[in-house]
Amino acid sequence: MRQKMSGNLEPKPRILEIEPYVGGLSDIKGHENVLKLSSNEAAIGPSPKALDAYKLYAGNLSRYPEGSARELRSTIGKVNNINIENIVCGAGSDELLQLICRAFSGPGDEVLFTEHSFLVYRIAALASGASPIAIPETNLCADVDKIINSISKSTRIIFLANPNNPTGSFLTRSELLRLWENIPKNVLLVVDTAYAEFVTHKDYDPAFKLVEKAENVVVTRTFSKAYALASLRVGWCYGSSQVIDVINRIRGPFNVSGAGMKASIAALLDSNHLSAAIELNSKWLEQFPREISGTGISCMPSVGNFILLKFPDDIEKNSKAAEKFLYSRGIILRNVESYGLSDCLRLTLGLDHEMETVALSLKEFMRS
Ligand SMILES: Cc1ncc(COP(=O)(O)O)c(C=O)c1O
Known part of the structure; x- marks a missing residue:
């Protein structure tokens, strides 16, 4: 209200x-x-190597960090076998979720997410002037048919936390694909995979391949959870060149701290x-x-x-x-x-x- x-x-x-x-x-x-x-x-x-890298950075605090997070993106690209040109880093994945909403939705638009999903989706939708729409789940899990049936001409973004916080449920590879196949091409599907590293289920898909074939899919990841660097606020997203270009236009020029980047690189390399x-x-x-x-x-x-x-x-x-x-x-x-x-x-x-x-x-x- x-x-x-x-x-x-x-x-x-x-x-x-x-x-x-x-x-x-x-x-x-x-x-x-x-x-x-x-x-x-x-x-x-966190990895002891990440802590060492953080401490070692202390001598550089007076300088602005490198603004495109090139070294971090390069490490993310190598570790995940994805293209570094299609990655943007952010101050936590929260920042990226907010930027995505601001860039792709506004007054009169609808932003969809499931009933018991991460609270930031609603906040980000309202902050960009759009209408947040919570879609009922089935047995505390996202329901692809219910999401598809909720899409209207005004829908601009669908947020899907996969796996979802706080329910812990997830959509399988085939369900995720079915969702994407049934959404209009002008609707952006944001697959928030903040907990991806923990998932060992064989039917789980980190969705990188989907990003590579679809202009309208973007995946978000974070260093806050599996890498336990929550206080440093580092996240990243992987999307089509069109989506990445748009986010790069509106993000802050130095949105990721130098210490955060160095610690995240060391964490990534400590498999x-x-x-x-x-x-x-x-x-x-x-x-x-x-x-x-x-x-x-x-x-x-x-x-x-x-x-x-x-x-x-x-x-x-x-x-x-x-x-x-x-x-x-x-x-x-x-x-x-x-x-x-x-x-x-x-x-x-x-x-x-x-x-x-x-x-x-x-x-x-x-x-x-
Ligand atoms: C599903 C989900 N997405 C995103 C985030 C945000 O993480 P961060 O901003 O620390 O990267 C969280 C944190 O609780 C989360 O549970």
Whole structure:
């Protein structure tokens, strides 16, 4: 609903409809050492080589960084076997999602995304003056037919988080292709693959090949999750020359920090560290649901580095009560009420001892 600002200043239409993004909690009063499993950074933290590269950069802080992120794009290109001319880097993938919306949608246009998807899509749509349209999911997963049936003459952008945060579900290669085949060529499909590195499922497609054959597909990636460099704010996107050219025209000239670029390059080159992060994650994706089976909490199947936990309705055992109980133990999971999932909490997969602590605490909560 449109609100009114006090005073004389008026922002652009639709801006006041935006509910500012509220991230997960970071601290709990009375607890010095909280166990924060709420923002989906890889449990093992960043590569030590990335930290060294970051520290080494300290002597260059007075200088502007190289503006096109050439060295980082070149490393991304080599590691992923994709063309560096079709990559743009950004201050986190958030920045790129916002730039894409600003460049390709405006007043009178519609921006589509699924019901329980990343909150930034709605914010980015409204900020560009467009109408955000949330499309119902089926069993907490994007439904290709429902997306296709929601396309109108005004649709300009479809955001698809694959895998999706916070549900952990994903569209297979063939479903993704079917979606693209059924959208008009003047609609941009943004495949947000922030958690791609964690996905080991054989039917998952990072969508690079789709980008290479389609002008209207752009893929976004981030160094915040699997590489655990969230604080440095580095992301990138891969798209057709037309899309990349447009983003390059509107991005800030020095939108990625020098330290962020150097650390990201080192992280990309440390494939052993990434493999260790993926291995630990895969272990807990499988093990955690077993640990808490029979408690009455259900785990949504996930291919990311987080699991959506669904709690019973009972007032003593619901997600609110669980959140409070976990806080009392110094444990923070992500409240996902703003994602329309008030009966759930999202758990970021952590280190072995952290996962054991959470499992024990949840079992105790359900027994209490
Ligand atoms: C699906 C998804 N996309 C994008 C992002 C943004 O990540 P960043 O801006 O740190 O690259 C997140 C972060 O939570 C996310 O969950």
